[in-house]
Structures are given as C-alpha cells and as structure tokens.
Amino acid sequence: MNNQLEIGIAGLRMGCDHIDGYLTHPNAKIKAICDISPEVLERVGNKYGVDSRYTSYEEMIAKENLDVVSIATPNRFHKDMTMLALDNGAHVLCEKPIGMNAEEAIAMHRKSEETGKRLMVNYSYRFIPQSVALKQRIDAGLVGDIYSASCHWLRNISGFSQFGGWFGKKAMSGGGVLIDIGVHCLDKVLWLMDFPEVESVTASTHDYICQKVAKASGSDFDVEDTVEAFVKFANNASLMIQVSWAANILESNLIEFRLLGEKEGLLEQNINQGYTFNAKTFYESQGISYTLNIDDVSQDLCPTSMYYFLDKIIKNEPHMADGSEAVKIMQLIDAIYESAETGKPISFN
Ligand SMILES: NC(=O)c1ccc[n+]([C@@H]2O[C@H](COP(=O)([O-])OP(=O)(O)OC[C@H]3O[C@@H](n4cnc5c(N)ncnc54)[C@H](O)[C@@H]3O)[C@@H](O)[C@H]2O)c1
Known part of the structure; x- marks a missing residue:
C-alpha cells in the first residue's frame, strides 16, 4: 500500500461527516461514493469532486480497489456491507450500531479477524x-x-x-x-x-x-x-x-x-x-x-474518528472501538431488550 489511502463511502448523509472527517488527514483520498438516491449521489459527488459514483454498493466494491470503506447506511445494511468490504480486502469504519444485534456483531468481528482487515465502529462520542x-x-x-x-x-x-x-x-x-x-x-x-x-x-x-x-x-x-x-x-x-x-x-x-x-x-x-x-x-x-x-x-x-482510523492504519498500530468492544456493547443492548421484554433481570453468568 502506498501512503495514500483510497476510500469509499456508502450512505451519504452521515457519510458526508465521514468525508469531512477523512479530509482532515493528508493521506486520505475519497475515491468512490455510493447512495441509492441518484440525487444525493450527484449533489455529494459534485460538492466533493468525486467522479466514481454508484447506486449499487456491490458494484462499488467489485469495481474499486478500496483500502478503506465507510458504512453510513441504515443499520439493517451494516453487516452485509461490512462483510463484503472485508472479504474484498478493505478496512471498514462502520457507523454505530455495528449491526442489528450481538449475533451480527459477532459475525462481523470474526470476519475482521479471519481476513486480517480492520473493523472500527464510529463511536464518535x-x-x-x-x-x-x-x-x-x-x-x-x-x-x-x-x-x-x-x-x-x-x-x-x-x-x-x-x-x-x-x-x-x-x-x-x-x-x-x-x-x-x-x-x-x-x-x-x-x-x-x-x-x-x-x-x-x-x-x-x-x-x-x-x-x-x-x-x-x-x-x-x-x-x-x-x-x-x-x-x-x-x-x-x-x-x-x-x-x-x-x-x-x-x-x-x-x-x-x-x-x-x-x-x-x-x-x-x-x-x-x-x-x-x-x-x-x-x-x-x-x-x-x-x-x-x-x-x-x-x-x-x-482528531476526528476518521483521521484516527487512517492514522492507525498507516502507523500499523492497534485501534480502539474494534469489533470485540462492539460485540460487548451489542450483548448489553440485547440483554437490555430481553430484560424489558421478559420483565426479569438478565444474568451474564
Ligand atoms: N456516529 C453518530 O453520531 C451518528 C450520527 C448520525 C447517524 N449515525 C448512523 O449513521 C447511519 C446512517 O444514519 P443517517 O442518519 O445518515 O440515515 P439517513 O437515512 O439520513 O441517511 C442514510 C443514507 O443512506 C442511503 N442509503 C440507504 N440505503 C442504502 C443502501 N442500501 N446503499 C447505499 N445507500 C443507502 C440513503 O439514501 C441516505 O442518503 C445509521 O447507522 C446511524 O445510526 C451515526
């Protein structure tokens, strides 16, 4: 990998915050953008001068050789989009929540470990x-x-x-x-x-x-x-x-x-x-x-979370907010929902 990291962004509302965040880093290049809305795609592409525009995420991943992918689509798509990007050799910065539940979070974390590609969740707070x-x-x-x-x-x-x-x-x-x-x-x-x-x-x-x-x-x-x-x-x-x-x-x-x-x-x-x-x-x-x-x-x-992520990739240093931490948060969220539904305390033992 040369020093410049080529980045693709999926979902262009919060995804625009990702673009702004990445652009604070001198080694960031926004290579491709994706949104199911052609109007959003055109507006954001023109604003940031990005020519590679996709309404299909799968097509973006297949055609672009991306180093980093940001996922800022509705939660339902986080898991499949993350798995595809990791399988295609990209590091992933996924919006919170990592997925719909702990089961999805575990699968995403495992995929990151299997592929050796990074998965960070944008816990921006x-x-x-x-x-x-x-x-x-x-x-x-x-x-x-x-x-x-x-x-x-x-x-x-x-x-x-x-x-x-x-x-x-x-x-x-x-x-x-x-x-x-x-x-x-x-x-x-x-x-x-x-x-x-x-x-x-x-x-x-x-x-x-x-x-x-x-x-x-x-x-x-x-x-x-x-x-x-x-x-x-x-x-x-x-x-x-x-x-x-x-x-x-x-x-x-x-x-x-x-x-x-x-x-x-x-x-x-x-x-x-x-x-x-x-x-x-x-x-x-x-x-x-x-x-x-x-x-x-x-x-x-x-720094922004996007700057932080790129910096850790370039320096080859571990990053925080990885899949293992996101799994723990999702397990807690699942337990909160289960306790509310059953009316009973949930024990982790
Ligand atoms: N970290 C934060 O503080 C923070 C703040 C806001 C939102 N978020 C997260 O960001 C994600 C997006 O939230 P939002 O508020 O931007 O939602 P939104 O609905 O406002 O925008 C989502 C965008 O994704 C596009 N989209 C939908 N399905 C798509 C698909 N299959 N492929 C490509 N593009 C698709 C939509 O057209 C839209 O432009 C959510 O997971 C949300 O929880 C995080």
Whole structure:
C-alpha cells in the first residue's frame, strides 16, 4: 500500500461527516461514493469532486480497489456491507450500531479477524475533546476506581422527527432509542470504565409518546422511545442509563454523563442543549472541596474518528472501538431488550 489511502463511502448523509472527517488527514483520498438516491449521489459527488459514483454498493466494491470503506447506511445494511468490504480486502469504519444485534456483531468481528482487515465502529462520542481529557485522567489514576456511573440522554418530544423514517422500524433499525443514541451512552461509559465485566442487567422500555403520535399521524412505529436500565458489573460497580427520543422535559436535548470514582467525581454535559460539551471533576482535599473545569481542551488531543482510523492504519498500530468492544456493547443492548421484554433481570453468568 502506498501512503495514500483510497476510500469509499456508502450512505451519504452521515457519510458526508465521514468525508469531512477523512479530509482532515493528508493521506486520505475519497475515491468512490455510493447512495441509492441518484440525487444525493450527484449533489455529494459534485460538492466533493468525486467522479466514481454508484447506486449499487456491490458494484462499488467489485469495481474499486478500496483500502478503506465507510458504512453510513441504515443499520439493517451494516453487516452485509461490512462483510463484503472485508472479504474484498478493505478496512471498514462502520457507523454505530455495528449491526442489528450481538449475533451480527459477532459475525462481523470474526470476519475482521479471519481476513486480517480492520473493523472500527464510529463511536464518535469518544472523540469529544472533554471525553478524551476525562479518559486520560482516569488512565493516569487520578479518579481512582469508578464504582458508580449514570448517563441521561433525553430529547424533548417536539424535536422528534423519525416518524415515517427507518429509525422507527425495527426491521431496518434493530431497535429504537437504545440502539440509536443509547449505544453511544453505553459505549462511552464502558470505555471510560475500561469495559468491566457485566454481571446482570435490569431494564424497562416504553413507547407511550411516540406510539400515540405515530398513530395520530398514520406512521409505522414499532420500537421503543424511552429506556431505563441498571447494569451491575462483576467488580460491584454499577451503571444507570436513561435515554429518550421524546420526553416531556424543558430542554430540547439534554446529555449528561456522571462517573463517581474513589478519588474524584466526573461530570460531562452538553452546552446549550447542542453537541458541544464541558466537563468538570470534583474532589476533596484536607476538608476542602474543589471543582476543576475541563473546558479548554486542545484540539490536538482529539482528531476526528476518521483521521484516527487512517492514522492507525498507516502507523500499523492497534485501534480502539474494534469489533470485540462492539460485540460487548451489542450483548448489553440485547440483554437490555430481553430484560424489558421478559420483565426479569438478565444474568451474564
Ligand atoms: N456516529 C453518530 O453520531 C451518528 C450520527 C448520525 C447517524 N449515525 C448512523 O449513521 C447511519 C446512517 O444514519 P443517517 O442518519 O445518515 O440515515 P439517513 O437515512 O439520513 O441517511 C442514510 C443514507 O443512506 C442511503 N442509503 C440507504 N440505503 C442504502 C443502501 N442500501 N446503499 C447505499 N445507500 C443507502 C440513503 O439514501 C441516505 O442518503 C445509521 O447507522 C446511524 O445510526 C451515526
């Protein structure tokens, strides 16, 4: 492989974020793009000056000799597209969730191992500068053992726009809010906690609000809009997660991660209900309580996930967010759904 990596992108809405992310790397060349919509293909191809355009993913993979493929199509297509790219010698950056369930995730991870080609999942919330700084603090031992974590990601009902779209159809998405934004919460907290072994999960799911609105508008909607789950780890730490696409709350979008360590408590929140964040750490020393703001983090700490992926390929170094981590997240998601459906705790032993 020469130093330039030739990249193909499938699915050109989130896929455009991938293009922008790759283009921050000097060795990236966007070689081919794919979308089933000819209009989208033309608009994006013209915008980025990409001439090789495909409405068929299979044709793109067969005709182009790609080094890297990004998959940003609806969840239902992630597995087959990933397997085909890996079989054809490309490394894959797949959007979250890795697939529809743990079974798919395991097959994708195995294929990556068999082919020796990389599979990374775009857990983009790990690449927030404040999150990178918190992770460094934890890894440096400043926080101590983390014994408790919570995460809330709630959107106001007025912002919910997925009715009629594939996000609300289980056959296309694999699930609702949990597999959509809950997957980021689970991934981020588990990554910060260094993936402790899960012991058990108890969960509830709800669809009151979206079902009501979907019925009134004649739309199909067969997934959950709200989830709460309690996860107990083998090291006695615990995690509480609450996520909703459509809640009766004041804010349009509320995101908060809190981790309690033996030495420090950490908080990361979004600012102005958008997708920029601040972080704080709280600790006590000799009877005095301190708050340290972690707001001004150097962007050098934090490339895009696409830059990171290319960099690791070029340097031949291991990358994070690989198939093995994605399998653990999907197993947790499957267990949350199973607990909600059966009304019983799910044990991992
Ligand atoms: N990491 C993140 O923060 C983040 C943010 C948004 C979306 N996503 C993920 O990205 C993926 C896409 O989400 P989105 O919001 O862009 O969806 P979207 O429906 O807005 O866009 C999907 C695009 O893929 C195209 N497409 C559909 N089927 C295709 C196929 N078989 N072959 C080629 N193109 C096809 C559609 O025409 C559309 O242009 C999802 O898995 C979603 O979970 C991740």
